[in-house]
Amino acid sequence: MVTLKQIADEVGVSIRTVSIALNGDPVAGRISETCVQQIQDVANKRGYKVSAAARAIRLNRTFHIGVLVRNSPDMPLIDPAAYETIIGINQQLEKAGYILSLIRFTDVDKQFASESRVFKERVLDGIIGIGNISDHCTDIIQQAIKQCVWIDNNAVNLPYSVRRDEYSAGRLAAQHAYRLGYRNIFWIGGVKKEDGYHISMYERLEGVTDTLAQHDIPFREQKLPRWNPEVGPEQLKQVLNKENLFIAYNNEIATNLGQLATSMGYRIGRDFGMVCCEDSKYISDNWPGLSRSSFDRNAMGKTAADLMLELLNKKRKTEPRDILMPVRWIPGNTAWGPEYQD
The missing domain is CATH 1.10.260 (434 Repressor (Amino-terminal Domain))
Structure with a gap:
């Protein structure tokens, strides 16, 4: 040997x-x-x-880090974009000799009720939570595990967190629409704060509304048939025209509007404008021309992992930190301006 x-x-x-x-x-x-x-x-x-x-x-360490995800037994694919972040986390942890373990946040209460060995036996050195984990679950986890890092959590008072600049995502989308000459700009997404909704919806919306207000452009909202059955094709035909641009809250909404409009014979960008406040690997591969705000989710995962490794380095005290990840604009080709002529 x-x-x-x-x-x-x-x-x-x-x-x-x-x-x-x-x-x-x-x-x-x-x-x-x-x-x-x-x-x-x-x-x-x-x-x-x-x-x-x-x-x-x-070393009094397990070299296992838990990654808490929002997936549940009945909705296992609720947040596929989180995979990009998880890959970034794993890349950094693996280099430092750590192993990543996935934990569903919907199991946290049930696990504590049965005294799960994940928490009872100190299987994990730390936890990185992804997404809108409820305050109740966040409190339980922080009481059980000392080293916690939170990614894109709704709470603003967590000591170690990594967030996307959601406000700038909305602001960049609205600015692009204004520069192209659009003055009839419609928001597609939620407008009321409700329990369970991710903070990105409101911060992106705030970025849009603030930008529109700066240019004295009225805020308009448009609903889609998928989420509002009372909205039919005839109503959409009234708003799908060259003078109008739609700002989609996320990829799912942008894709839904794009598919619906295409099936009705409209040409996105020419017959109406559309921009989106979000990006993903799927969009980059399958709809690279979508005009959109883009976040590097992989880099966000690496940043969170680096923060966790810093917390685990007992030789140095880590001050509470709220890291804001930057956003960039991809012009794309789904908005040409109301003055565009074929």
Whole structure:
């Protein structure tokens, strides 16, 4: 069986450095990623097997981080875009030697009622929550697990959080519409604050309404048949014209309007304008021409993971932090302006 000394001799480092890289905490030990990778490559080539149980006992860490997602048994695909964020989280945690575990937030109350070993036995070193986790569940988790990072949570008083700049997403969409010459601008999305709705809906809407108000443009709302059966094709025909532009709250609404209008014979961008306040990998691959605000969800996951690793580094105190991720505008081709002529 290969020994730590043999690995150290081959790489050209000390036995202690090899031990930390393979069995300890390379981040806390201040070993470069390049050095860690060289040691791991040699260890893998020689067939060295790390004892996770022994390492956990020695360092008082499990090297498992939970990722709390909004998926539930009856709605397993409620937030597929979260996958982009999860990939970013995993990329950073994996480099630091951590393993990611998925937890459904709808199971939290049930798990505590049965004293789940995820929380009772300290299986996790920390938790990263994604999306609008309820205040009740957030409180339960923070009481059970010391290190928590929250991504896109509705609460604004959480000590360690990473959020998208939702207000700018709405502002950029409205500014693009105004610059193109549109003055009849319709919002498609919710307008009333209701329990369970994500804060992005209201912050994007606020970005839109503030921009319209700056230019003395009245706010208008348009409903779609999918969510409002009383709205029929005849009503849509009255508003789908070159003078009008629609700002969709998210990808789902933009896709729904696009498919509906296309089936009715309209050309998006020419016969009416449309922009969206959201982006995703699916949209980038399947509708790259959609005029939209874009967030880098993968980078957001990496940022949250880096914050978690900073919290786990006991040698340094981490001050509470609310990180706002930037947004950029993709002009696309779904809005040409009311003066466009074929």
